[in-house]
Amino acid sequence: MAEPIQMDTKRKGVDKVEERKRITCAMDDNDTPTFEPDLIRAIFKHIWTRKAQERERNEIQNPDALDSEVGAGTSKKNRPTSANANALKLSCELLRIFITEAVQRAATIAEAEGGSKIEATHLERILPQLLLDF
Amino acid sequence: MEIDEDRSDVEKEEEEEDDSISDLLRDRFRLSAISIAEAEAKRNGMEISEPIVACISDLAFKYTGQLAKDLELFAHHAGRKSVNMEDVIVSAHRNEHLAASLRSFRNELKAKEPQSERKRKKGSRKDDKATASVLLKPDTAGRRLLCGH
Numbered sequence: 001m002a003e004p005i006q007m008d009t010k011r012k013g014v015d016k017v018e019e020r021k022r023i024t025c026a027m028d029d030n031d032t033p034t035f036e037p038d039l040i041r042a043i044f045k046h047i048w049t050r051k052a053q054e055r056e057r058n059e060i061q062n063p064d065a066l067d068s069e070v071g072a073g074t075s076k077k078n079r080p081t082s083a084n085a086n087a088l089k090l091s092c093e094l095l096r097i098f099i100t101e102a103v104q105r106a107a108t109i110a111e112a113e114g115g116s117k118i119e120a121t122h123l124e125r126i127l128p129q130l131l132l133d134f
Numbered sequence: 135m136e137i138d139e140d141r142s143d144v145e146k147e148e149e150e151e152d153d154s155i156s157d158l159l160r161d162r163f164r165l166s167a168i169s170i171a172e173a174e175a176k177r178n179g180m181e182i183s184e185p186i187v188a189c190i191s192d193l194a195f196k197y198t199g200q201l202a203k204d205l206e207l208f209a210h211h212a213g214r215k216s217v218n219m220e221d222v223i224v225s226a227h228r229n230e231h232l233a234a235s236l237r238s239f240r241n242e243l244k245a246k247e248p249q250s251e252r253k254r255k256k257g258s259r260k261d262d263k264a265t266a267s268v269l270l271k272p273d274t275a276g277r278r279l280l281c282g283h
Contacts, residue, residue, distance in 0.1 A: 026166070032177075033169045040198070043159050044217075047202040081206045083217035086243045090222040091201065093239050097232065098197055099167055102190045103174040103182065110180060117181040123189060133229040134197060 035092040037085065044083060044091075052080040098134055105130060160195055167191035201225060219243070 026036040056078045083091075105126040106118045113122075171190050175182040208221040219240045226232045 033166065033173050035163075035166050035170075039159070039162055039166065043156075043163060043198055044202045044205070046156055046159060047199060048206055051203075051206065079215065081209060081215060081217060083205070084219075086240070086247075087205075087217045087219050087222055089243060090219050090236060090240060091205070094201070094222060094226060094232075094236060095167075095194055095198060096170055097235070099170045099190055099194050100174045102193070103171050103180075104178060106182075106186070107175065107178040107180045116179075117183060118175060118186055119183055120186060120189075123186050133232065134226070 034096045037088040037092055040091055040095070041083065041088050044088075045080065048080040048082075052078050098130075101133070102126065102130055163195050163198065164188075164191045167194045 026034055059078070102123070103118070106122040109122040109125050110116070110118045168187050168191050171187045172182065204225045205217045205221050208224050209215070209217045212221075223233055223236050223240065226236050
């Protein structure tokens with residue numbers, strides 16, 4: 001008899017949290033929070049431009065080593081990588097799955113131990129397999 | 135020598151500026167990651183302690199950096215200058231179920247593009263739930279192996 005009441009209070013809590021989330025985080029079709037493709041694009045771009053700059057610097061330092069291979073295309077070679085819109089959406093999904101898997105797996109361990117809160121030990125136990133899966 | 139020193143100063147400044155930009159990006163990323171993790175914990179009817187959420191979001195950010203490098207490598211290896219969906223799927227090759235769920239997500243995205251959106255969205259919701267439940271299967275088996283249950 002006590003169970004349904006507990007469930008109700010839990011649901012109210014969820015609603016409040018979700019209201020707050022709507023302000024800070026993008027939502028997908030199912031109303032679950034996900035990453036914004038623009039944010040992921042900015043992070044990727046940041047890494048790629050830095051890599052392109054490194055490549056450029058290396059070429060200046062030893063131009064002879066790469067000269068035969070690169071030839072006329074040097075200016076093109078140093079342009080940073082880009083990503084198309086769908087690839088970014090797919091990356092967002094991959095990153096979202098990474099986080100949800102971490103939480104779900106830790107939750108299963110916590111549940112098996114009879115707790116209702118995910119603690120550090122639970123994360124420690126699922127971490128090796130999680131990192132092998134991604 | 136003086137010119138060289140000037141240059142290195144400019145470069146240092148650029149790098150510092152770069153770092154501050156990446157700090158901002160990292161914070162924005164963490165905010166999103168935290169809300170994803172908390173929503174997922176709530177969905178599982180679990181509480182999650184704050185340091186763990188922070189830890190997971192940090193992990194995810196590091197994974198993003200790794201992912202960016204992987205994607206660039208794959209695209210360049212294929213002789214392309216831009217990353218496409220296949221590169222993302224190849225980067226998830228370590229887990230078959232993960233790759234399969236990404237493939238179905240790709241098919242949804244492809245299907246959405248040329249046709250009207252309404253019909254596809256309804257179908258995709260069912261697919262999403264199906265892939266989510268599929269994903270947990272390999273992990274329980276893997277964990278049993280690891281923990282010796």
